[in-house]
Amino acid sequence: MSDTVTDPVAGSSIDSVEVSAFTVPTDAPEADGTISWDSTTMVLVRARSGDVEGIGWTYGPTACATVVRAELADLVVGRNAMDVAGSFQAMVRSVRNAGRGGIAGYAISAVDVALWDLKARLLGLPLHHLLGAVSATVPVYGSGGFTTYDEQQLRHQLGDWVLEQRIPRVKIKIGESWGTTPERDLARMRQARDVIGESTELFVDANGGYTRKEAIRVMSAATDLDVHWFEEPVSSDDLAGLHEVRDNVAADVAAGEYGDDLHYFRRMCAAGAVDCLQADASRCGGITEFVRVAAVAASFGLEVSGHCAPHLHAHVAAATPNLRHLEWFHDHVRVESLFFDGTLDPTGGTITPDPETPGHGLTLRVADAERYRVA
Numbered sequence: 423m424s425d426t427v428t429d430p431v432a433g434s435s436i437d438s439v440e441v442s443a444f445t446v447p448t449d450a451p452e453a454d455g456t457i458s459w460d461s462t463t464m465v466l467v468r469a470r471s472g473d474v475e476g477i478g479w480t481y482g483p484t485a486c487a488t489v490v491r492a493e494l495a496d497l498v499v500g501r502n503a504m505d506v507a508g509s510f511q512a513m514v515r516s517v518r519n520a521g522r523g524g525i526a527g528y529a530i531s532a533v534d535v536a537l538w539d540l541k542a543r544l545l546g547l548p549l550h551h552l553l554g555a556v557s558a559t560v561p562v563y564g565s566g567g568f569t570t571y572d573e574q575q576l577r578h579q580l581g582d583w584v585l586e587q588r589i590p591r592v593k594i595k596i597g598e599s600w601g602t603t604p605e606r607d608l609a610r611m612r613q614a615r616d617v618i619g620e621s622t623e624l625f626v627d628a629n630g631g632y633t634r635k636e637a638i639r640v641m642s643a644a645t646d647l648d649v650h651w652f653e654e655p656v657s658s659d660d661l662a663g664l665h666e667v668r669d670n671v672a673a674d675v676a677a678g679e680y681g682d683d684l685h686y687f688r689r690m691c692a693a694g695a696v697d698c699l700q701a702d703a704s705r706c707g708g709i710t711e712f713v714r715v716a717a718v719a720a721s722f723g724l725e726v727s728g729h730c731a732p733h734l735h736a737h738v739a740a741a742t743p744n745l746r747h748l749e750w751f752h753d754h755v756r757v758e759s760l761f762f763d764g765t766l767d768p769t770g771g772t773i774t775p776d777p778e779t780p781g782h783g784l785t786l787r788v789a790d791a792e793r794y795r796v797a
């Protein structure tokens with residue numbers, strides 16, 4: 423008789439990786455400073471081990487689903503479900519010639535999140551406990567305020583967040599039409615301040631729409647509005663420009679949402695380009711890479727803010743010591759609420775990852791999602 427105890431969980435292998443894509447029309451026409459859209463596509467990965475399933479996703483083109491199906495699934499199937507880092511490394515190495523960023527990086531992110539969820543469910547642990555939580559709650563800010571909104575739409579959305587849900591920070595889009603209508607930007611910032619009152623933090627995001635001097639001029643004309651956060655005032659590729667704006671405005675300058683590997687984030691931090699580093703786990707390489715991005719930021723004395731996909735970030739955010747907040751983004755909150763049971767409540771300005779339910783605590787409502795399936 424052997425003394426060895428075989429742990430069935432530790433030996434679990436990944437049996438299948440399946441992917442689908444869903445396109446959900448927006449509830450109104452939407453635009454920011456530099457792009458417009460009328461729908462949101464979620465590419466959703468389901469990874470199975472026995473009868474346990476982990477779910478991950480990204481927001482990107484349906485081509486992400488093709489990458490998962492054609493390039494990544496076979497690499498991951500058969501691996502040990504406990505060794506997410508090994509699957510991540512295999513995926514990253516395999517896309518060398520296809521390119522690590524963009525569509526391939528989004529696809530890797532969705533698989534990585536599904537594998538973390540799967541591992542946590544196999545172990546019967548909430549994901550934030552598996553990762554090692556530092557906080558039970560995670561601050562969020564309301565995010566929307568699209569340039570296509572009229573005054574009534576803007577008032578309605580900001581009022582919901584601030585007056586109904588008591589979220590103490592909100593963000594609107596500015597830099598409309600590549601920064602060519604600064605007077606309207608300023609008027610909308612005034613409307614926003616008027617709705618949210620003095621005690622709510624006002625954030626703005628130009629999505630790279632301004633030139634350096636325009637960005638500084640707009641913020642100087644808005645001094646009385648006490649803007650707290652100025653996201654992508656200029657292109658996030660213009661690190662010297664971000665640094666110049668940062669030196670000339672009172673608001674914190676933030677960028678990083680397009681970052682796709684550690685080198686990108688390290689360059690941004692080293693250039694002194696941001697007061698707070700943004701990162702998106704659904705783009706940069708999932709939870710595996712988000713944790714490392716946060717460590718890069720910490721080494722420069724910076725906090726991180728999670729970009730979009732709030733339910734995908736909730737657990738890793740709770741396990742990030744230098745987290746500032748997550749983006750409670752209108753479109754993604756809508757899609758995640760439409761598709762998942764177990765979504766979180768931002769009332770009071772924080773979300774609380776479920777401390778009892780294994781994994782990220784979300785369950786796909788298959789019939790509700792199927793209505794929007796495109797791939």
Ligand SMILES: [Mg+2]
Pocket residue numbers: 627629653654679
């Ligand atoms: Mg942004």
